[in-house]
Amino acid sequence: MTYGMSSHTLPLQPAIRLHVDLDGDLRPHRSAKIEAHLRVDMAADSAPVDLPAVELAVIIAVDVAEANRPAVRHALPTALRALPDGISFTVLGSGPEPVRCYPRGDAEWAVADHAVRRRAVFAAGALPLHRDGPRPAGYAVWAAGARALLTGRPLSVRHLVLITDGSSAPGETRLEEELEACAGQFTCDVFAVGADWNPDPLLALAERLHGTAEFVDEGLGGAITGAIERLRRVHTPRLPIEVTVRPSVRQVSLSEKAPRPRRLRAQAHPERPHRWSFPTYQWHEQGRRDYLLTLVADADTDPLETDLQFAMVSIGDVHEPVVARWHRPGPAPAHASAGAASVRFLTGTAAMRNALREGLEALQKGQREVAERCLGQAASMAEKFEADWVLGEIREVADIEDAAAGRVRLPTAVDSGALRPMILRAGSYPGGTLTDTVFPRPGPYCRQCSTPAGSEARYCIACGKELL
CATH class of the missing domain: 1.20.120.1690 (Four Helix Bundle (Hemerythrin (Met), subunit A))
Known part of the structure; x- marks a missing residue:
């Protein structure tokens, strides 16, 4: 089975481990919230070191005013010289609409080799930038232009590198609508230069298009090159996390917490009303991600003091249940389980x-x-x-x-x-992943009366029930 932005996407190669952690002891009410920590570990499994460059299509878009040309004068040629052989690329400059700087003529894409890189660097010397007069309506214009180009280039990894000083942002009205259309078509990294940009749309671009947003004061050329090098380590461009819930679960949401915070958009399955897919992107050959799964359930007809499976989480061919139980009304346990702490x-x-x-x-x-x-x-x-x-x-x-x-x-x-x-x-800013030693698991405790027990205990000292 393959996952990807297009039919050319490479098959899933790395080995996946999925762990679900949650507070399994809940108090029932009509809109009870169940939160679970999903930890996904991806290990290298005979995967190549780098994705072949021919599988990548990258747009380098420069949304910068003429007054800030020094910020990109040397960075863009540096990034173009570092492009790997075989990568498809386009360079866009700024005008009333995005202007293609390279390749010129009728061709929309160039394929990098020594001669092509030299011509691209030469063309970048005359990169069109914003001058006095009409300016693009905002970031929605850049996203729409990238979508039009990238949907016609059906490669495994399609990516926009947007360099902006905020000079085209005034008048922005339809970014959210355009990002909805772009979701799943390509990913995006944003590099802010200068001092007049607004952080909010840049963060919206990075979150919805599964990339990063950062301010670059110096070293822009290296930042662009680093972004492209990261793309070559992507061996699974798109990998959905699927959540299948029991009928009593009325709401489902999933957020990535590490390495970067982002809220994931759910895709419903009309033929299977209790299944939801949350697309994720840019899975490298190894690494770890942490997610927070939130379910809102109606406990009116569920039995008490019984283990119930509220959801099944699936990623690739790996599946893990979300299991908890409703406790009878009363005080919450004094201890905190490892899942609750996580x-x-x-x-x-x-x-x-x-x-x-x-x-x-x-x-x-x-x-x-x-x-x-x-x-x-x-x-x-x-x-x-x-x-x-x-x-x-x-x-x-x-x-x-x-x-x-x-x-x-x-x-x-x-x-x-x-x-x-x-x-x-x-x-x-990337966050750190949780380590296995952050929240050591407590010793056993009684699920019947919640009395803590020693690490070697087999039966509850208070009620005599066997410890689980």
Whole structure:
């Protein structure tokens, strides 16, 4: 069986391991929320080191004003010289509509070799950029132009590298609609240059098109080359995670938490109303991803104190059940299971990122009280989760008086230009994966009365029931 953006996609090669972790002891009500941590490990299994370049089609789009030409003058030739032989590529410049810089003439695509790279570098010297006069309506125009080109190039990996200084963004009205049309057609990395871009549409592009968004002050040529090199390590361009639920489950959502935070869009199966597919992209030959699966279930007719399978999670040929039980009304167990701790880590780090981003955005708008409160929340959670990168970001704009207590103090003035890259990092910075030792499993406990037990216990000391 193959997965991919087109019929040319390579077959699934790496070995997959799927682990499901959750708090299996729930309290029933009509709209009970069940959260599970999905850990997917992909191991190399005789996969080649790099995907052949002939399987890649890449658009390099430069959405930059003439005043910022120095930001791309040397970077673009550097990236073009580094293109691997056999890759299909197009270079787009800026005008009232995206303008093809290379290849010229009727051809929409060039295939890299030594001579083609030399001609592309020469053409890049006259790269058209925004000047005074009409400008593109925004990022929707760039996404639509990329979609038109890439859907006609049915290769395994199709990708847009968008370099922007935000100069075409005013008037943006239909980005969400265009991203809906682009989803599944190609992926996208965004590199922001200059100081006048808006982080929100860049993060929307990166999330919906399963790529990254980052600010590049120096080394843009190396950043573009690095993005293309990452594409060559993609051996499974598209791999859906399928969730089949029991009839009592009314809502299903799935979010990737690591390595990069993104909300996945569900695809329904009309012929199978209880099955949902969540497409994921750019699976390398090895690595790990962490997801948070959320189910909303109606417990009115379910039995109590009985193990129930609420969902089956499938990825490739690997399947794992989501099993939990409804407890009788009463106090929740005093202990926290390993699954509950794992889920709390995922939800907590997501809340930490949101607090950091909201604090930075509030600071940019001059809402100092809101900024101080949100950044304090982010600092408190960062201390708890040992997220040093978050504490480092906060220290760029505030003094942390007591991280654990969430006390930060803002200076009198903050450089608003420094906030945009920080907002971008808060939304797209790669997170660390959970390790097996982060949440050691507790000793056994009684499922009947929730009394904790020693690690060697076989029966509950309180009620005498056998421990499971």
